[in-house]
Amino acid sequence: MDAINKKIILTVTNDLTYDQRMQRICRSLYSGGYSVELVGREKPNSVALKTESFKQTRLLCWFHKGKLFYLEYNLRLFFYLLFTRFDAVCAIDLDTIAAAFCVGRIKRAKLVYDAHEYFTEVPEVVRRRRIQKVWQWVERAFVPLSDLSYTVSQGLAALFEAQYHQKFEVIRNVPYLKVPVQNEKVDIPPRFILYQGSLNEGRGLEQLIAAMASINCTLKLAGEGDLSEELRRLTVKLHLQHKVEFLGYVNPEQLKQLTSSAYIGINILENKGLNYYHSLANKFFDYLQAGVPQVCIDFPEYKKINGENQVALLIKNTSIHEIIPAVQRLLGDNSFYSQLQSNCIRGALKLNWQEEEKKLLSLYNELLR
Numbered sequence: 001m002d003a004i005n006k007k008i009i010l011t012v013t014n015d016l017t018y019d020q021r022m023q024r025i026c027r028s029l030y031s032g033g034y035s036v037e038l039v040g041r042e043k044p045n046s047v048a049l050k051t052e053s054f055k056q057t058r059l060l061c062w063f064h065k066g067k068l069f070y071l072e073y074n075l076r077l078f079f080y081l082l083f084t085r086f087d088a089v090c091a092i093d094l095d096t097i098a099a100a101f102c103v104g105r106i107k108r109a110k111l112v113y114d115a116h117e118y119f120t121e122v123p124e125v126v127r128r129r130r131i132q133k134v135w136q137w138v139e140r141a142f143v144p145l146s147d148l149s150y151t152v153s154q155g156l157a158a159l160f161e162a163q164y165h166q167k168f169e170v171i172r173n174v175p176y177l178k179v180p181v182q183n184e185k186v187d188i189p190p191r192f193i194l195y196q197g198s199l200n201e202g203r204g205l206e207q208l209i210a211a212m213a214s215i216n217c218t219l220k221l222a223g224e225g226d227l228s229e230e231l232r233r234l235t236v237k238l239h240l241q242h243k244v245e246f247l248g249y250v251n252p253e254q255l256k257q258l259t260s261s262a263y264i265g266i267n268i269l270e271n272k273g274l275n276y277y278h279s280l281a282n283k284f285f286d287y288l289q290a291g292v293p294q295v296c297i298d299f300p301e302y303k304k305i306n307g308e309n310q311v312a313l314l315i316k317n318t319s320i321h322e323i324i325p326a327v328q329r330l331l332g333d334n335s336f337y338s339q340l341q342s343n344c345i346r347g348a349l350k351l352n353w354q355e356e357e358k359k360l361l362s363l364y365n366e367l368l369r
Contacts, residue, residue: 006087006368007035010114011096013073016040016056017047020252020282021116021173022092026054028357029364039080041073050251074099088112088368094119094135097142105145110367113143115151115168118159118275123202124226126273148367153301155278171360173282175289177352192218193327194262194292196255196283199225202276204268204297204318209234211320212243215327219243219266222250222258259286264330265294267302268318280305284312289348293340295326309347311340 008029012022022038030036036054041061049056059076063069077099081089089104090112091097097113104111119125120135143149143164150169151157157168199205199221209231212219221231221244228246235244250258259265265287269276280301287294288311296302298314306312313330315322330337 005035007037007085008088008090008112008364008368009037009039009081009084009086009100010090010092011077011081011100012038012040012092013070013095014040015043015046015058016049018249018252020175023052023252024176024353024357025114025171025360026052028353028360030054032361032364034364034368037084037086039077070095078103082106088364090114091142092116094138094142098138101142101145110147111145112367113146113149114171115149115156115160117152118156118273118278121273121275123270123272123276124200148363150363153278153280155280155301156275159274159278169359169363171363172280172285172351172356174285174351174353174356175282177348177354178289190218191263191331192220192261193264193266194220194222194259194287195266196222196250196259196286197281198223199227199231201226202270202272203227204270204323205231206234207318207320208266208268208323209240209244210238211323211327212240213238214320214324215243215331217243217263217327217331218245220245220247220258220262222247222255224249255286256290259290259292262287262290262292264327265290265292267294267296267312268315268323269297269299270318271299285351287311288344288351291341291344291348293330293337293344295323295330305351309343309351311344311347313340 010022010026012019016038026036026038030053037057038054039057042058043064059080061069061072063072077096081103086109088110089100091100092114093116101111120132120139125132125135150171151160152173154170157170160168205227232246235241267281267283269279271277277299278301284302294312296312296314298316306314313326315326
């Protein structure tokens with residue numbers, strides 16, 4: 001059976017609209033000759049999906065958070081997959097793996113695990129021991145069944161390999177190559193600082209907002225999350241509404257334009273669990289591809305890449321005493337800023353999806369040959 005007749009289903013719990021990693025992966029698999037379907041869920045506020053080359057399916061749920069959501073979604077996903085033909089099923093993270101792998105085993109399909117993060121080590125799980133134990137059980141029960149496993153960074157791959165004694169490949173969260181043109185952003189008002197991503201615990205967002213009181217610039221936050229309302233209240237409490245702008249969810253195409261217009265990108269994390277410590281986030285590469293120097297935490301994966309390319313100013317922690325001088329240096333040192341920007345443009349030629357997808361397709365071609 002050739003690739004064009006082989007179908008791959010990939011499963012997530014989000015509503016598909018803003019998942020850039022999965023959009024890239026699905027487009028690449030489709031271009032490689034596979035029939036591809038991405039399955040997620042319909043939320044009450046979900047917008048219409050953009051037409052893609054691959055099939056997109058959203059399942060309706062009664063519940064939208066907590067234990068009941070995960071249970072309901074996996075039941076709905078189980079029965080949807082049970083009556084759908086496929087040759088391989090890819091579970092993204094642990095929250096879809098039970099349904100995906102159970103049906104995959106029934107159908108004797110290939111089982112793929114794509115670990116976007118170290119699920120049992122995210123801050124929201126680490127501080128809830130009972131919940132963590134449940135997810136650790138799910139992890140032990142299903143991850144070893146996979147025929148192919150991959151994750152987003154070498155650090156996470158090493159942790160998984162040590163734990164499960166099986167190979168984990170690395171498919172990084174790099175964007176498509178679009179070489180930015182270096183320009184004199186120094187003289188283009190108004191300059192702004194950009195944070196893109198989830199507004200969740202452990203992202204240093206409370207400290208970032210507080211730091212804006214001492215920074216002569218505007219901060220824009222593109223995304224929503226568990227801390228959305230709390231961060232908005234903090235901004236009002238600190239009387240920083242004129243400096244901090246919440247943009248809400250921004251679709252991928254608009255986000256690219258926004259990122260290209262930013263003067264500084266922010267990618268900072270608190271050391272709350274192994275997931276964050278070994279992360280390699282989309283935003284790091286999005287800033288790089290857009291030619292935007294960034295303030296970044298000096299965790300191992302970022303430190304390694306920055307040592308080879310120097311595209312960011314690294315800080316040791318998320319305290320305002322680290323954030324403020326780092327941002328002020330990028331705002332005030334034009335020579336240093338221009339050097340980082342030039343390095344971003346050179347780094348983009350190596351760190352891009354066109355290069356990364358070659359490895360992705362090789363892995364699936366080997367799996368499904």
